Amino acid sequence: MDMNNVKMRYGIVGQDEQLYKALDTAIQIAPTDLTVLIQGESGVGKEVLPRIIHDNSKRRNKRYIAINCGSIPEGTIDSELFGHEKGSFTGAIGEREGYFGAANGGTLFLDEVGELPMSTQARLLRVLETGEYIRVGSSEPRVTDVRIVAATNVNIPNAIREGRFREDLYYRLCTINIKMPPLRERGRDSVLLFKKFALDTAEKYNIPTPLRLTPEAEETITSYKWPGNVRQLKNVAEQMSILCTDRIVTPQVLAQYGVVANLSETTAVACTKQQSAHGTPPRDYENEIKMLASAVLELRHEVSELKSRLQHVSDHEEPSTALVPAQMHGTGLPIITQSLSPDIDMPAAHIPSPQPVKSVHTSLPPEEEDIQTAEEIVEHESLNLIEMEKRLIMKALQRHHFRRKNAADELGISERTLYRKIKDYGIED
Numbered sequence: 442m443d444m445n446n447v448k449m450r451y452g453i454v455g456q457d458e459q460l461y462k463a464l465d466t467a468i469q470i471a472p473t474d475l476t477v478l479i480q481g482e483s484g485v486g487k488e489v490l491p492r493i494i495h496d497n498s499k500r501r502n503k504r505y506i507a508i509n510c511g512s513i514p515e516g517t518i519d520s521e522l523f524g525h526e527k528g529s530f531t532g533a534i535g536e537r538e539g540y541f542g543a544a545n546g547g548t549l550f551l552d553e554v555g556e557l558p559m560s561t562q563a564r565l566l567r568v569l570e571t572g573e574y575i576r577v578g579s580s581e582p583r584v585t586d587v588r589i590v591a592a593t594n595v596n597i598p599n600a601i602r603e604g605r606f607r608e609d610l611y612y613r614l615c616t617i618n619i620k621m622p623p624l625r626e627r628g629r630d631s632v633l634l635f636k637k638f639a640l641d642t643a644e645k646y647n648i649p650t651p652l653r654l655t656p657e658a659e660e661t662i663t664s665y666k667w668p669g670n671v672r673q674l675k676n677v678a679e680q681m682s683i684l685c686t687d688r689i690v691t692p693q694v695l696a697q698y699g700v701v702a703n704l705s706e707t708t709a710v711a712c713t714k715q716q717s718a719h720g721t722p723p724r725d726y727e728n729e730i731k732m733l734a735s736a737v738l739e740l741r742h743e744v745s746e747l748k749s750r751l752q753h754v755s756d757h758e759e760p761s762t763a764l765v766p767a768q769m770h771g772t773g774l775p776i777i778t779q780s781l782s783p784d785i786d787m788p789a790a791h792i793p794s795p796q797p798v799k800s801v802h803t804s805l806p807p808e809e810e811d812i813q814t815a816e817e818i819v820e821h822e823s824l825n826l827i828e829m830e831k832r833l834i835m836k837a838l839q840r841h842h843f844r845r846k847n848a849a850d851e852l853g854i855s856e857r858t859l860y861r862k863i864k865d866y867g868i869e870d
């Protein structure tokens with residue numbers, strides 16, 4: 442597979458030389474069985490590389506298993522990776538194969554490998570050197586043929602100095618070393634990425650006018666440091682694509698999302714100080730905004746759907762009993778309760794809870810002809826945002842047959858946050 446194929450197939454955007462070098466190395470070493478260590482800051486796009494490597498290797502028809510070493514509790518990580526025997530510890534009711542057994546013949550991606558506990562590092566080194574591992578509670582070595590691709594955003598040489606990472610394991614892991622560059626070193630790639638994510642979002646939600654960047658805004662995006670790299674940029678572009686009323690993006694608009702030109706260090710420092718002064722944990726806050734943005738957007742669709750139905754009704758001059766979209770029932774969302782137009786009355790059975798909401802006219806005056814912006818809807822119709830979030834979570838869970846991981850992915854939040862919200866809102870599986 443050549444570079445352009447890979448970029449297309451995996452949706453990779455960018456023309457930076459360092460990025461190309463990383464992709465190129467991945468393509469070249471894919472057919473070998475060499476162990477690979479991918480290094481790069483959080484959010485730079487490391488996770489696509491092990492996939493490229495696996496898909497272009499002779500292992501492609503065997504299993505690819507990705508594990509985030511940082512998210513598995515220390516007490517169970519050995520058993521998850523290497524398996525355990527029945528009764529080997531309290532709670533070990535059955536036996537467990539472990540990922541090293543399950544991925545036999547395939548590829549194992551050990552993400553955040555720098556977070557592995559020291560004892561697990563010893564086991565990992567052994568399997569890398571001999572192809573043998575031992576289940577927890579067993580003394581019998583088992584053989585496996587697994588290709589390891591690992592990734593880390595921590596500086597491993599530092600971790601070695603601080604006694605948190607085995608030096609021998611480091612050298613064993615980085616037979617092939619791939620470095621993913623931070624976004625701030627990729628020049629205009631950030632602008633290309635911004636446009637891609639903004640466009641993707643507009644397409645996904647049927648937003649008619651895509652965002653346009655002024656030349657000054659492009660400069661701001663290029664010079665901004667992007668501490669959260671592509672992940673942060675993606676969040677910002679998605680939020681703006683949904684929330685910006687004005688579809689022309691200027692540096693002033695970007696500043697509202699914390700994206701400021703890096704003209705001097707003082708600007709950056711002042712900005713960081715200002716941000717930390719809010720005292721809100723930035724990650725969670727980001728998640729809330731993202732969820733609300735999606736919720737607002739869904740509502741916007743429903744409102745426009747309602748409008749077009751009303752239009753349809755008025756065109757045919759016959760009041761329908763299906764004026765309120767079915768999905769708005771029983772959601773706790775404010776439903777339009779007033780008479781919808783002078784001659785169309787809502788059937789009483791369709792009004793679950795009376796709440797004051799402005800009336801919708803079947804024929805709008807010219808200045809209101811455009812679909813309202815998300816912000817206007819929120820502002821004017823005093824929506825119950827918590828209900829919206831709850832409903833959004835429910836919908837995502839239903840769509841994914843209550844597979845939390847998939848629902849969390851779709852909602853753009855962590856599984857942990859989703860779990861917390863399910864508990865908080867008392868949503869039953």
Ligand SMILES: Nc1ncnc2c1ncn2[C@@H]1O[C@H](COP(=O)(O)OP(=O)(O)O)[C@@H](O)[C@H]1O
Nearest residue numbers: 452453454455483484485486487488489671672
């Ligand atoms: N060059 C790129 N083109 C398109 N999307 C990208 C690119 N780099 C990263 N992404 C996206 O950015 C997000 C973060 O990337 P990820 O691989 O999870 O980062 P990390 O390095 O922290 O593992 C993902 O949604 C990923 O798809």
Ligand SMILES: [Mg+2]
Nearest residue numbers: 484487488552
């Ligand atoms: Mg990652």
